[in-house]
Amino acid sequence: MSIKNKLKTLFAMDDEYEYIEEEVATSSSNNVIPATSNNVINLKSVKTSSSKVVLCEPRTFDEAQQIADNIVNKRTVVINLQRVEHYEAKRMIDFLSGTVYAVNGVIQRLGSQTFLCAPDNVDVSGSITEAFEEEFNKGW
Incomplete structure (x- = not known):
């Protein structure tokens, strides 16, 4: 019998409780300690993709292709069309x-x-x- 068990029986009032020692295994790469639940996620292992917002103020319709490339590459684009002619702005929005x-x-x-x-x-x-x-809908 170990000293721990002797002390436990000496000071314990009720013998109806059973104590079980468990070893906690840690992986070598400092990941999450294995658990019985599958809800544990190592936050360091979660890769976050950086989101980008691109601000554009085009002057000609030729710049619409560059804006479209940003959208295709999963970037959010905010476009200010104040410096573009009205007809070209409509074409740009259509494109x-x-x-x-x-x-x-x-x-x-x-x-x-x-x-x-x-x-x-x-x-x-x-x-x-x-x-x-109302003003905007008249022109577009």
């Missing part, structure tokens, strides 16, 4: 709408000439409505 549709993303108007293009890996919730909505 980018097709790109967003191709990647199952979403395009949303943020202001009178500002748009948000987000790929499918970004959740966009809510909407922005302002007094300029």
Whole structure:
């Protein structure tokens, strides 16, 4: 009998409890201690992908391809079309709408000439409505 067991029987009032010693095994790479539950995740092993938001202020329709490349590469793009001619801005939105549709993303108007293009890996919730909505719809 070990000293621990002798002391336990000496000071224990009730013998009905049984104590079992368990060894806790630790893996060599300092990961999570194995558990009976599958809910344990090592936070150091979780790889987070860095999300990027690209701000664009194009001046010509030729820059639409670069914006589309960002969307295809899973980056969220905010576009300010104030410096583009009205006709070219409409063409750009049409082109980018097709790109967003191709990647199952979403395009949303943020202001009178500002748009948000987000790929499918970004959740966009809510909407922005302002007094300029009537004015904007007349021109577009």
